[in-house]
Every structure is written in C-alpha cells, then in structure tokens.
Amino acid sequence: MPEELFAFGFLRNAVLASLLASIACGIIGSYVVVKKIGFISGGIAHTAFGGIGLGYYLGINPLLGIIPFSLGAAIAIGLLSRKARVAEDTAIGAFWAVGMASGVILIGLTPGYAPNLFSYLFGNILTVPESDLWLIALLDLIIGATTWMFSKEFLALSFDEEYAEVSGVRTTLFYLLLLCLIALTVVILVRVVGIVLVIALLTIPASIARVFSRSLGAMMLIASGISALFSLAGLWLSWQLDLASGATIIILAGLAFLLLHTVRLAVSFLRAR
Amino acid sequence: MTREILCCERLSVELGGVRILHDLSFSVREGEFIAIVGPNGGGKTTLLRVILGLQKPSGGSIRVFGAEPGHTVARIGYVPQRLFFDRDFPLSVRDAVLMGRIALKTPFQHYNRQDREAADEALETVGLDALGSRRIGALSGGEFQRALIARALAGNPELLLLDEPTASVDPGMKTTIYDLLDQLKTSMTILLVTHDTGTVSRFVSRVFCLNCSMVHREPPSAASGGAGIEQAYPYPVDLLVHHAAGKADVTNQP
Numbered sequence: 001m002p003e004e005l006f007a008f009g010f011l012r013n014a015v016l017a018s019l020l021a022s023i024a025c026g027i028i029g030s031y032v033v034v035k036k037i038g039f040i041s042g043g044i045a046h047t048a049f050g051g052i053g054l055g056y057y058l059g060i061n062p063l064l065g066i067i068p069f070s071l072g073a074a075i076a077i078g079l080l081s082r083k084a085r086v087a088e089d090t091a092i093g094a095f096w097a098v099g100m101a102s103g104v105i106l107i108g109l110t111p112g113y114a115p116n117l118f119s120y121l122f123g124n125i126l127t128v129p130e131s132d133l134w135l136i137a138l139l140d141l142i143i144g145a146t147t148w149m150f151s152k153e154f155l156a157l158s159f160d161e162e163y164a165e166v167s168g169v170r171t172t173l174f175y176l177l178l179l180c181l182i183a184l185t186v187v188i189l190v191r192v193v194g195i196v197l198v199i200a201l202l203t204i205p206a207s208i209a210r211v212f213s214r215s216l217g218a219m220m221l222i223a224s225g226i227s228a229l230f231s232l233a234g235l236w237l238s239w240q241l242d243l244a245s246g247a248t249i250i251i252l253a254g255l256a257f258l259l260l261h262t263v264r265l266a267v268s269f270l271r272a273r
Numbered sequence: 274m275t276r277e278i279l280c281c282e283r284l285s286v287e288l289g290g291v292r293i294l295h296d297l298s299f300s301v302r303e304g305e306f307i308a309i310v311g312p313n314g315g316g317k318t319t320l321l322r323v324i325l326g327l328q329k330p331s332g333g334s335i336r337v338f339g340a341e342p343g344h345t346v347a348r349i350g351y352v353p354q355r356l357f358f359d360r361d362f363p364l365s366v367r368d369a370v371l372m373g374r375i376a377l378k379t380p381f382q383h384y385n386r387q388d389r390e391a392a393d394e395a396l397e398t399v400g401l402d403a404l405g406s407r408r409i410g411a412l413s414g415g416e417f418q419r420a421l422i423a424r425a426l427a428g429n430p431e432l433l434l435l436d437e438p439t440a441s442v443d444p445g446m447k448t449t450i451y452d453l454l455d456q457l458k459t460s461m462t463i464l465l466v467t468h469d470t471g472t473v474s475r476f477v478s479r480v481f482c483l484n485c486s487m488v489h490r491e492p493p494s495a496a497s498g499g500a501g502i503e504q505a506y507p508y509p510v511d512l513l514v515h516h517a518a519g520k521a522d523v524t525n526q527p
Binding site for chain 1: 325326327343346347349351353355358359361362363364365368369372373375376378380381383384406408424428
C-alpha cells in the first residue's frame with residue numbers, strides 16, 4: 001500500500017483521518033470507559049443523525065449539521081438526568097430515537113436523492129475530503145486543550161464524583177463539558193466508522209488500554225495507539241478484500257477485544273487452579 | 274476559649290417526605306474528637322452530608338466555620354464510606370491522594386511540587402509511603418481505607434469527617450486506624466461516624482447518639498445508667514461507661 005498512498009490522494013486522506021480521529025478517540029474513549037458512560041455516548045451519536053438530516057436539508061456539509069445536534073443532545077441528556085429526575089437510560093432512549101426520527105424526516109423533506117447517506121451511518125473513510133481533515137484537526141485541538149486544562153477536574157469527576165463535589169468542583173458543569181467533548185468526538189468518528197458504529201470505537205480501544213495502564217494519561221496514549229492500529233489495519237484489510245472500511249475496523253477491534261478478554265479469563269482460571 | 278467549628282440549631286432534614294433528622298442542636302469546638310453513633314437509618318451519614326453541603330436542610334440552621342455549608346470546603350477533609358469502587362481504575366495511590374488537594378486549586382491550575390509533597394507527607398502519616406506508586410485497585414481493604422484518609426489529610430484540613438472508616442476492615446487494621454485518629458486529634462477537630470460503640474470511647478471526647486433526633490450527647494455516666502444509648506438503639510447494646518479520664522468500663526445491657 002505505501003506506493004499507493006502517494007499515488008491516490010484519497011488514500012492519503014484516509015490514513016490522515018484515521019490518525020487524527022485516533023487522538024480524540026483515545027482521550028475521550030478513556031473517560032467514557034472509566035466513567036462508564038458508553039451508552040450516553042451511543043445516545044449522543046444516534047441523536048446526531050438528526051444533524052445529518054439537517055445538513056442534507058440545508059444543503060451544507062452534514063458534519064457541520066451534526067455539531068449542533070450532538071452538542072444539544074449531550075447537554076439535554078446530561079441536564080435531564082442530573083436535574084429533572086429523569087432516569088438516565090430513559091433520557092438516552094428518548095433522544096436516541098427522536099434524533100434518528102428527525103433525521104429521517106429531514107432527509108425525506110429534502111428534494112431528490114440523498115447521496116452517501118450510507119457512509120454517514122456506517123462510515124466511509126475513503127471519501128474524506130481535505131476540508132473535513134481540517135475540521136477533524138480543529139476538533140482534536142479543542143478536545144486536547146480542554147482535557148489538558150481541566151485534567152484534574154475530569155479525573156476527580158471520573159474517580160469519585162461525590163468527593164469532587166465535596167471539594168468544591170462544579171461537577172454538573174464539568175460533566176456537561178465532558179459530554180460536549182464526547183459530542184465533538186462523535187462528529188470526528190462519524191467520518192471514520194459512521195454513527196451506528198461510533199460506540200465501539202469509543203469503548204473498545206480504551207477498554208483494552210485500561211488493562212495495560214497505570215494512569216489515565218497512559219491509558220489515553222495507549223488507547224490512541226490501539227485506535228490508530230485498528231483504523232489503519234482495518235483500512236488496509238478493507239482495501240485488500242474490497243470490504244466496507246468502517247465495518248472492517250469495528251470487526252477487527254471487536255475480535256481483539258474478545259481475544260484479550262478470553263486470554264485474561266483463561267489466565268485467571270489457570271491461576272486459580 | 275476555643276473556637277466554634279460547627280454549630281447546628283434546630284436542624285431538620287426531610288428526604289422525600291421522610292424525616293431523617295429532627296430538631297438537632299449541637300456545637301463542636303476546635304480540638305474535639307466526636308463519635309457519632311446510632312442505628313442504621315438514624316441519620317448519621319445524612320448529618321455528614323449536610324455538613325459537607327451535599328444535602329440542604331429543610332429547617333433550622335447550620336454553620337461550618339461560621340459560614341453556610343459548602344463555602345469552606347478547603348478547611349474540611351472528608352473520608353467517605355466506600356465499600357464499592359472501580360478496582361480497574363488506572364490510578365496510582367499517590368495520584369488518588371493528590372486529589373485531596375483539589376479544593377485548594379482553581380480550575381485552570383495543575384498540581385505542582387507543593388501539592389505532590391503534601392500528598393507524600395499524607396501517605397507517610399497513614400503509613401502507606403511504600404505503596405505510593407501502586408495501582409489503587411491493588412490495595413487491600415484496610416490499605417484503601419487509609420489511602421482515603423491520606424487523601425483527606427493531603428489538603429491539611431482543620432476538620433476531619435469520617436464515615437465508618439472501619440466498617441470493612443479486620444480488627445488489626447481497625448486498631449491501626451484508631452491509633453492514627455488518636456494521633457491526628459492533636460492537630461485537628463474530628464467527627465467520626467461509627468458503629469464501634471465499644472472501641473471509640475477510649476479515644477473520643479464526646480459521643481453523639483443519633484436516631485433522627487439527638488438522643489444523647491454527653492458521655493453516658495454511671496448515674497444515668499446509659500439511658501441515652503438505649504434510646505438511640507432500639508435493641509440491647511454493649512454499653513461503655515465513659516469517664517472523663519478516658520477510661521472505659523463495659524456494662525452489658527440486658
């Protein structure tokens with residue numbers, strides 16, 4: 001593939017998109033795993049489908065349509081579950097479906113045919129234009145800078161939220177901020193694996209990384225590396241076998257996840273004997 | 274005359290229509306070591322939550338260091354009752370203790386050398402200095418409890434609140450923790466929620482018996498026959514008669 005990398009601009013863009021997406025994926029995925037908010041992330045991602053519909057309807061880049069929808073979903077789900085005494089999974093379920101429904105209606109209202117719709121649902125990293133690379137890089141920068149600035153608040157929030165609150169940390173505010181960063185990560189990952197598959201890339205690399213990490217920072221680095229590995233290997237494999245790239249990446253990640261935990265189970269079983 | 278650290282007047286708390294604390298009045302002065310005992314559901318943890326500003330009272334008033342609860346967080350060290358926590362959390366013991374400094378920092382600041390030194394000092398105080406780089410999930414129950422105490426001490430608090438720190442540790446570790454508190458009481462005011470009605474009376478200056486309202490707040494003397502403790506617990510208890518000198522006699526109530 002290396003010589004093809006330079007021959008085809010779209011392949012170079014695909015590799016760059018994989019690497020850039022892995023940065024956000026490693027950082028935010030680590031918080032998602034240690035704070036156990038995978039399904040909120042899934043809810044935010046699926047609500048974002050409404051944003052894709054909005055993008056088609058307005059005739060703008062659907063990624064730009066996702067941003068207000070996923071941020072809105074993050075804040076609404078967070079506030080409903082924290083302040084309005086709505087069970088978190090109820091809020092997630094409601095937004096998940098309503099977001100997808102509004103996407104379907106907006107796409108239906110758009111005259112003509114909706115091109116590439118499938119690629120937003122399941123990702124198509126081979127069609128990333130250069131303008132999207134810049135958008136992804138900008139979002140990476142926002143995500144990286146914010147988590148660096150508030151690293152001690154996010155750590156305290158993840159490890160022991162009650163203690164953080166007792167210590168004067170504005171936990172609801174930082175929780176909402178974290179959900180917003182997840183929303184921005186969703187925007188990035190939609191390009192790589194699509195709305196439906198985002199949740200796997202937010203959880204699998206970080207959960208593998210956790211096994212080998214002694215600090216949250218190390219976990220983020222390792223998770224980014226693992227995510228890049230899955231993305232590039234999946235890209236190569238899908239190129240070689242002519243498969244859907246997003247799905248290939250997820251299948252690879254899922255197999256590695258299963259393998260690791262099977263081995264861990266076997267090791268602890270043998271040790272116990 | 275020592276300073277007043279904590280003052281409750283006619284404090285009441287209701288949760289979802291259920292009365293948890295009723296008409297509670299007491300004050301705590303600097304340097305006191307107070308044990309709060311009472312049956313489960315008696316409102317001990319709720320009282321701590323009110324002091325910490327996590328729970329709003331439904332009536333009466335409470336002042337912590339002369340201010341509303343939640344406004345003097347940097348002066349309070351809190352040791353929560355944590356039976357369950359994520360053993361897989363990627364965090365070293367030292368970094369967990371470092372979190373005890375967060376109340377002293379503003380959001381944009383990172384921990385600095387001074388914070389790290391305070392965390393190391395707190396680890397040394399609780400005797401965990403050798404385990405600082407160990408993963409938090411690899412600690413035993415008693416070690417974890419001491420790490421939580423170290424986290425509370427890292428911020429150099431004036432008031433230490435502990436919620437059943439010995440609930441899940443073996444008797445040997447219990448003694449270690451009480452010896453530690455006995456040593457700490459010379460430098461800070463301590464409020465301890467516990468079920469160890471027997472052990473604590475050797476260390477503390479006063480015992481509060483809490484069952485919705487304050488049933489008894491002075492050490493039960495031989496004369497009163499420990500009526501207070503009996504009122505607090507709806508069942509027979511091992512009663513310790515607590516003398517001013519700090520010695521304790523065990524009286525077994527029928």
